[in-house]
Amino acid sequence: MKEASLVVVFISNGPGELATWVKPLAEKLHTKLLMQPKAKYSPVSLRLVLVPCPNATGNETKAARKWGDFEQITPPTNFWKLLLCPQKYGIWPNKGLVVFLGGDQFWSVLLSARLGYRHLTYAEWVARWPQWNDKIAAMSTKVMKRLPKRYRSRCTVVGDLMADLNNHAKEEQPLSKGTWVALMPGSKKAKLSVGVPFFLEVADILSTIIPECNFLLPIAPTTNIIEIQKFVSSNNPIASQYNTSIKTIAPQDKSNNLRKLITKQGTEIYLHEDPPAHNPLSQCHLALTTVGANTAELGALAVPMIVIVPTQHLYVMQAWDGVLGLIGRIPGLRRCIGLLISIWRMRKKGFLAWPNISAGRTIVPERVGIITPKEIATEAAQWLQSPERLKGQKEDLQNLRGKPGAVEAMSQEVIKLLPKSLIKL
Incomplete structure (x- = not known):
């Protein structure tokens, strides 16, 4: 060269x-x-x-x-x-x-x-x-x-560079018909250790409320399905606190060329393993996500979302931004300091999701606290059964991003x- x-x-x-x-x-x-x-x-x-x-x-x-x-x-x-x-x-x-x-x-x-x-x-x-x-x-x-x-x-x-994401997303193939829910537990170990078992149990419960639900799990570019499996195994102590596990990873589905994660309850979750997943995400009716860049990406794609931060696992949530994140990682004091920092952050009356921060008001719901998968599944079902609410949030997100x-x-x-x-x- x-x-x-x-x-x-x-x-x-x-x-x-x-x-x-x-x-x-x-x-x-x-x-x-x-x-x-x-x-x-x-x-x-x-x-x-x-x-x-x-x-x-x-x-x-x-x-x-x-x-x-x-x-x-x-x-x-x-x-x-x-x-x-x-x-x-x-x-x-x-x-x-x-x-x-x-x-x-x-x-x-x-x-x-x-x-x-x-x-x-x-x-x-x-x-x-x-x-x-x-x-x-x-x-x-x-x-x-x-x-x-x-x-x-x-x-x-x-x-806004993210305002162009929706245009690029339309260039690919559509998902099959039906109601689609995206599960976005994060990309960092601290978030995944909580998010993966929590979100899989949400999917198990939501599939009993709305059996026709289809689930999509975009695998972040900085992780893979092998790591995802570990977060729902005995390698992750938090996993034992949730009633879910992975039964198998099925081969690619002929209809969309996506592999499937199947839980022990039989819930089928399609895996998108070729990031970024802008095309399939843009077609989802609702996303369940942690805080972070996910909320900005979903906002750019105008995907209605519920933002979830379960505080019952604060001691592992050291994935905060800036100086606080660095302090929370000090060896030896990591657990104690990480807990104190997280509690302090949770008590601050500020928004955590990008759309809310940008708008200065609540655009998307933020669920922060000692919350359960059943509570989130119930709320998700209420949103999915209220098309006008979903449409309203989608329009708010579209207005927030601006022109491509x-x-x-x-x-x-x-x-x-x-x-x-x-x-x-």
Whole structure:
């Protein structure tokens, strides 16, 4: 492969950002610029640098490699080494662009300064270092208004990158007819250890209330079905507190090419093992989900949801964001501190789901507390039996996201910062 004379570097962190920001933009740029590694003789290559983040699972590098979009991927464990000695991690041309797409914005500031590259930040809520950005691509006008006036000329509102998810989802095959419920227990071990047994028991109960229900379990890119099985086995102490287990994993169903997880009660749950699952998710009538990027993704797809945080297992819920998440992982004190942090977070009267945070009001129900699978199954049945309620929540989610086109607009901002002499459009 011919050595590229220009590098575009994406900086990101967790599974949510990779699936909903990084992948769509990477695919768009490959279409527009014919970059390496897909185009072997292109003067432009696309690379991914993953940064340290408490919300990461550790499997992001493996997930991103499957896409084949990046000439080089630097795992978060090598980030500081890359800063200190870039030449040990490949040849870095004199010209390039660093694009922030998740994590702490300061990491992209450091890397762009170290490499001597131009710098573009996608700002969802706030641009924290405008003085060190060549350009800021904002999700909304609110981001621009928060900037000091002297930096607003550097900012362009491109829109919400997730608003394009529904358009991409429509390109694939439809699910079979019927009522579909998505089960989204999370992507991190702390959430999965609670979510998998909890959600499987919900499915068992809900299938007795509404026998015609179909269930879909999208497997996150940072886990797999083998790990899912472990979370409902004796390897997970929490599993014993729930009346469910996995009987078998059935071969692919001819109607949709999806394997099935069958519980000991006989509930059939279709497995989507090729993330992202935007197409099948967009067709679901309701989703049951944990907090996190799932709520933003479902909101972008306008899928009605119930957000669930069972607090009876607080001592394992160390998957909080930012500094709190880091403190909750201190060895030796992990259990005690994790419990105290989680209790404190639960008592804060703030929203946990992205749609509610964004709207500043309740769009989707958040069920936080000592809750049981039976309670959630009963509530889910009530929603499914009330089409007007589902329609109302769906419309609220659609209105919240805004118009599609942000990925296209973001790609244009990237191209504007590249040397015109090195690219052919």
